[in-house]
Amino acid sequence: MGFANHASLLTASRGASRSGRKLRGLAVVALISLGMAAPLLAQTPPSTTKAEIAAPATAVVTPNIEGKTVEGRPFKLSSLKGKVVLVLYWSTGCAVCRDKMPELRTNYEGWAGKPFELVAVATDKRMQDVVDYERIIAQTVSTKQQFVQLWMGDSSYRDNLGAHAQLPAGYLIDKTGKIVERYVGRIPPEAWDRIADLL
Template sequence: MSLFHARFTTHFKAWLIAAALGPLALMAQTVPAPGTPPVLRGSTLEGKAFDLQALRGKVVMVVFWSTDCAVCRDKMPELRANVKGWAGQPFELVGVSTDRLRSNAVNYQQLVNATVPTSQRFTTLWSGEPQYRDSFGVPGQLPAAFLLDKSGALVEQYHGRIPPEAWDRIADLL
């Protein structure tokens, strides 16, 4: 096999995987090192511009999720309870929907807006927007959560269920 053929085959396989995974595959494949400020920019589901850098000075948890993920949906009440519990503190929760279709994320958000008090809602972006950019490199396991300190640097990451210790860590960082 020629070097050209080997490289072509490798890139073609990567393209096929990216096409099959949809927006999730567009994310970077490497997670920022602890202490490094990650990038997250795009539009919220409400159409407002969002840049993670604007939240410097706050402890931030970024949660990647999907409406297809049962664990993700199961964790939403816990996330909302923590948003309400940390109200008045320098804390923000940001959700990133990795749904293949924007309409799935929007429909879910409309249900949240109709049933969840404003004090328990959090900003949500869709990873499939053309202007969406991140450097988190989220793997296929959802939910995936990333905790940032007040300087915007990555402190910890969690894959699958968010452990109770994560909420204690937030208290330490505040």
């Protein structure tokens, strides 16, 4: 089936009701599997339910993130070259984000000793919300499950990945420092398989 037919399938499902939204979601998944979705993902409005779309990121090939960790230590993403990095944008006010944190922490601990790092960037408006959350985590979670945490609102924070309309959002970065996948919504289980491949 040609690109035009794929595009018309997606367009035909746009004006439909709830069942139409399901059809559109299936069409996008089909296009992703065929490697033809990149031009259309930008036209597809984000789902109001859980979204587990993974697609190659082409806008920014070499990401740059720097600032201070919540503990006040200087941080540069470039210092992690040679490691596979999962960057997660989240917020303490995002229920889906909080729900996924235990799974992310467990997986992070599972990669201990491997060239892998998880970097979380909190998008909260108030630093105090992040500090309060981290205080609870420090008391209840093993240090083996605690990863780099930055706050986007800090005056030293800089990145070139832009704003994120839907949280959580993630970027998978290979050992050379290049983005290989972008995740919108929940980090899909397949991301961990991809990480294993990149290690």
